[in-house]
Amino acid sequence: MEPPDSTTAFTSLPSELIHQILGYLPLSDLLSTGLVSRSLHEHSQQDSLYHCFVQENVPSRVLEKPPNSSWRELFKSHHPFWFIPRNKIWFSDHPHTGKLLVARYDHRIDAIEAYSIVAERKQPSVLAWDWNPEVIIHTFTPRIQLDLNVPVIRLDANAYQHAVGDQGYRLQKEIPMHLHGESPSSSTGLFSQLMLTRPWPKAITGASTPVWPPLSLPSSTRTRNDSASHFRDVQHRPSKLPEMSTDTFRLRRWMQFSPRLQSMGARMGEDITTWATLPEQYYRPTADKPWQGIWCGDYAGHGCEFLAIMQPDDPLPLPERAEWVMRLRERQGSVSSSDSWSTAPTNATSDDDADGDETMHESANGLETSVATLQAPDHEDSFHDPACVADDERIYRGRIEAVKLTGDPNIPRGEYTFIAPDISNNGLVRIATEELFKGARIVKSVGHIAARGFRDDDYIQSQLILISHDRLAQYWETFGHVSFYQRVNVDDFVKV
Known part of the structure; x- marks a missing residue:
């Protein structure tokens, strides 16, 4: 007597076990299995197998079975558009x-x-910054x-x-x-x-x-x-x-x-x-990358804009002009130098605004006064126990970069809005001691500016203020202005 073939052996298993095995197959393999034999076709039509195909495309909530339809009919009716939700x-x-x-x-x-x-x-109020009273800050x-x-x-x-x-x-x-x-x-x-x-x-x-x-x-x-x-x-x-x-x-x-x-x-x-779309792994915060996410930023006259803040493991090279600004900053030493006008060299001039500021390209001499107000004593290293030091080294490392998902006539969607190349101690400016940002880590960064129509785009020195995992601020040194960013919880809007 010849042994049964593999198909016959498989279909001789209890139906519950066959369905459990088929439940591990992706859709393409399940459909292919249904073409093998009439018996397997009947098993592949089991309605419960299609429940997972629907549910994995609706990650925000647990669905109940449609009252007037089957899981298979529901999945088929919206295939192949399930990738959108x-x-x-x-x-x-x-x-x-x-x-x-x-x-x-x-x-x-x-x-x-x-x-x-x-x-x-919402209607903002003005905040006072003890560290630099001349800086304009709005809630x-x-x-x-x-x-x-x-x-x-x-x-x-x-x-x-x-x-x-x-x-x-x-x-x-x-x-x-x-x-x-x-x-x-x-x-x-x-x-x-x-x-x-x-x-x-x-x-x-x-x-x-x-x-x-x-x-x-x-x-x-x-x-x-x-x-x-x-x-x-x-x-x-x-x-x-x-x-x-x-x-x-x-x-x-x-x-x-x-x-x-x-x-x-x-x-x-x-x-x-x-x-x-943006793959969720790049905007979902983790223990090691707590600032990843979708954020809403304050862009003054341009209103609110949305951006993706990411902490890439293998970041792209810095834009050339941003790299130039960071190197200039290192050569100048302290960011409080009175001559630290810090955009990449350019001969272009413009009367347009710089992502919300009406006087973007001023002369270096005209900016010396405002930049001189950045002078401050070097921060003092605070005491950390070994556990805190290990946590700091795990969290405060690598780059934080922000790309606009929505934009404005100066810096459009899809462009960098700021980059902090290194948030470790190598990029540390200071730990804030003033009341407004007390305890916040402040790191070197660059901000992206341009004239209207994204003309003469450039990068300038700035400081990224890590207030919390849900709130950031950017100190635009040249403009004497601080703008805020607030995390957006996407899952709050996905639920019906």
């Missing part, structure tokens, strides 16, 4: 300002949605919330049903989202369609390649964000799942009027934005 945050390449979204799955209406996260500056207690008036993304059964496109491939079609109450058959109004993307090859991606996300932000894949055809060419879109990016997507938006009112073309103001 799974990645939670998305930021766009809209010129200068960008936009930040929080995505989530709303089980109440069975829809994948994303809303803009916005912040409002910063922003009100951060989702703009729930109109979603930026809404994917539901109705949207999928009306997918449009001339191509036969499902993944290459555009998904119309009826966000403003218009009916699918409406010919007037504001329209928005979502497109999937393909990764752009890393081998041909350089510093000047137009990709999103920018190289200043970590990502496993990037995609092109320019197209002469407005991304209507099929090579910009996947034809099968292995070609699809789960780190980017695009939105096409336009206004449309009745053909009776507009004889030459019904579309107006077509706009295409590319969106990217």
Whole structure:
């Protein structure tokens, strides 16, 4: 008698054990297993196997089984768009300002949605800084919330049903989202369609390649964000799942009027934005990297902006002009030197503001007075027991860098806003003893400035004040100004 083959042996196991084994398979392997035999196909259709596929894409809450659907039907209905709520945050390449979204799955209406996260500056009050009374400091207690008036993304059964496109491939079609109450058959109004993307090859991606996300932000894949055809060419879109990016997507938006009112073309103001996510490992704080996160910053006249603060293990080289400023600082010694005007050398001048300040490029002589106020005695080393020293060496090490997720006409989204190259004792300025920042570690940093239109961008000396793991401040030495940053807890906005 011949021994049974492996398939027969496997299917002879109890159903509960087979389902437990199949529960460890990724989706592609589970589907492949269902093609082996009729018996395995029936096992692969077990509804409980699809519960984990849905739940892993909705990390913010534990879902209950849909009352009028199965887990398998629910997963299938939104496949392959589950990556949008799974990645939670998305930021766009809209010129200068960008936009930040929080995505989530709303089980109440069975829809994948994303809303803009916005912040409002409350009326500030002026603070006095004993260390330097001439510095301008305003309080910063922003009100951060989702703009729930109109979603930026809404994917539901109705949207999928009306997918449009001339191509036969499902993944290459555009998904119309009826966000403003218009009916699918409406010919007037504001329209928005979502497109999937393909990764752009890393081998041909350089510093000047137009990709999103920018190289200043970590990502496993990037995609092109320019197209002469407005991304209507099929090579910009996947034809099968292995070609699809789960780190980017695009939105096409336009206004449309009745053909009776507009004889030459019904579309107006077509706009295409590319969106990217930031891997959670780069913004989730850890014991060793407590300042990683999504933060909201005070940018004075530009209002509130959102930024990603990261503590990379293997950081990119400092921008050339930032490196120049740090080297100049070391040559000059104390940051309180009266001649420490500290931008990289440039012949450019501008009447525009520097990321919120109206007089950015002043002469070195004109700044000597304000810079001289930085003079202060060197900090004294405080006593630490061995355990505290070990904790300090573990936490206070490496670089802290901040990249804007939203921007302004001076420093746009995707650009560095500040960098503290070394927060260890090598970069230590002092430990604050004054009441306002008492006990805070203050380290050397550089701040990014530019004229309007991101012209003549440069870096200047600054000091990063590590107030707490949820609050930071940046002392812009040249401008005599301190700005604050407050952590944003993304998970608070993902819950429905």
